Amino acid sequence: MASPIFRSSGDLLADRRYDYAMASKDDGDLVASADLLRQALDIAPAWAAAWFALGEVEQAQGLTGQAIAAFRAARERDPADALGAGLMLARLGAADSATAMSAAYVETLFDQYAGRFDQALRQGLGYRGPEILVEAVAEACRLGGRPARFARMLDLGCGTGLAAEAFRSHAAAIDGVDLSRKMVEIAAAKGLYGTVEAGELQDYLGRQPAAGADLIVAADVFVYCADLAPIFAESARALRPGGLLAFTVETHGGEGIVLGAGLRYAHTQAYLRETMAGLPFDLVICAEVSTRLEGTLPVPGLVVVAERRA
Ligand SMILES: C[S@@+](CC[C@H](N)C(=O)[O-])C[C@H]1O[C@@H](n2cnc3c(N)ncnc32)[C@H](O)[C@@H]1O
Numbered sequence: 001m002a003s004p005i006f007r008s009s010g011d012l013l014a015d016r017r018y019d020y021a022m023a024s025k026d027d028g029d030l031v032a033s034a035d036l037l038r039q040a041l042d043i044a045p046a047w048a049a050a051w052f053a054l055g056e057v058e059q060a061q062g063l064t065g066q067a068i069a070a071f072r073a074a075r076e077r078d079p080a081d082a083l084g085a086g087l088m089l090a091r092l093g094a095a096d097s098a099t100a101m102s103a104a105y106v107e108t109l110f111d112q113y114a115g116r117f118d119q120a121l122r123q124g125l126g127y128r129g130p131e132i133l134v135e136a137v138a139e140a141c142r143l144g145g146r147p148a149r150f151a152r153m154l155d156l157g158c159g160t161g162l163a164a165e166a167f168r169s170h171a172a173a174i175d176g177v178d179l180s181r182k183m184v185e186i187a188a189a190k191g192l193y194g195t196v197e198a199g200e201l202q203d204y205l206g207r208q209p210a211a212g213a214d215l216i217v218a219a220d221v222f223v224y225c226a227d228l229a230p231i232f233a234e235s236a237r238a239l240r241p242g243g244l245l246a247f248t249v250e251t252h253g254g255e256g257i258v259l260g261a262g263l264r265y266a267h268t269q270a271y272l273r274e275t276m277a278g279l280p281f282d283l284v285i286c287a288e289v290s291t292r293l294e295g296t297l298p299v300p301g302l303v304v305v306a307e308r309r310a
Pocket residue numbers: 106107110129130156157158159160161162163177178179180183199200201202218219220221224225
């Protein structure tokens with residue numbers, strides 16, 4: 001995860017101390033870096049980005065208690081938590097990981113990433129989420145003896161529109177939603193969506209007419225959502241009987257939902273099955289896949305296709 005966005009403190013001297021602190025950190029001098037950040041904070045104590053950076057440096061020094069205090073200070077000064085201090089606190093065991101990921105953090109992360117997203121994911125990480133989902137949906141349709149043709153697809157967390165590119169020959173109309181305005185702009189410019197909205201996917205689903213879609217896709221999106229139960233419930237409402245919900249998740253060998261070092265959630269197969277069990281879904285496909293690499297290693301994941309019961 002990249003360091004948080006640099007936002008000026010409004011004081012040139014504090015900004016310069018911050019720059020020197022980042023240079024010291026890059027040189028591996030964490031003691032000097034922390035010292036310079038404290039100097040910046042003496043000048044600009046309300047500056048959330050410097051508190052966050054101090055938390056990171058203290059965490060790297062193994063000073064867990066001090067790092068927790070610094071991340072708490074960052075979150076107090078940045079209530080929307082665009083910096084992701086809640087995630088750092090959750091990783092340090094000082095916050096509930098299920099509520100740690102703020103919408104402002106996801107929006108900021110992907111606004112920063114949008115311009116280089118397609119290239120970074122495709123070439124850098126070998127990302128194949130949308131293609132894996134097309135194959136899984138086609139297989140689910142084959143098993144059900146039906147054509148892989150859909151009247152209206154919803155693309156949750158559509159990003160730059162890679163899933164619309166993959167599903168374009170399968171869906172007559174595609175509508176998308178994403179928290180990041182910059183991602184939405186790029187997706188809209190591809191001309192593959194009827195509508196693309198900037199917004200939160202659960203709210204978006206809640207505003208959909210009942211039974212108004214026959215395919216809902218979420219490619220590499222639920223890694224940013226801890227509790228999937230309300231999303232599945234809204235999806236069941238938005239899908240017509242026989243409609244499909246298709247998504248990928250990252251997974252792990254333990255129990256429950258885990259917030260990984262990469263600040264993405266991983267869900268187990270058992271969690272998905274239990275969460276869907278109370279809803280009108282039949283699990284058609286739940287298979288191990290990897291949508292992308294981490295370094296040179298495939299990240300363990302699952303592809304799921306569930307059919308809305310009549
Ligand atoms: C890794 S990208 C994947 C984008 C696209 N689905 C694809 O396969 O290329 C994850 C996207 O999900 C969006 N996202 C994450 N959480 C979201 C939420 N709760 N509501 C709407 N969008 C969300 C992010 O803004 C980001 O664009």
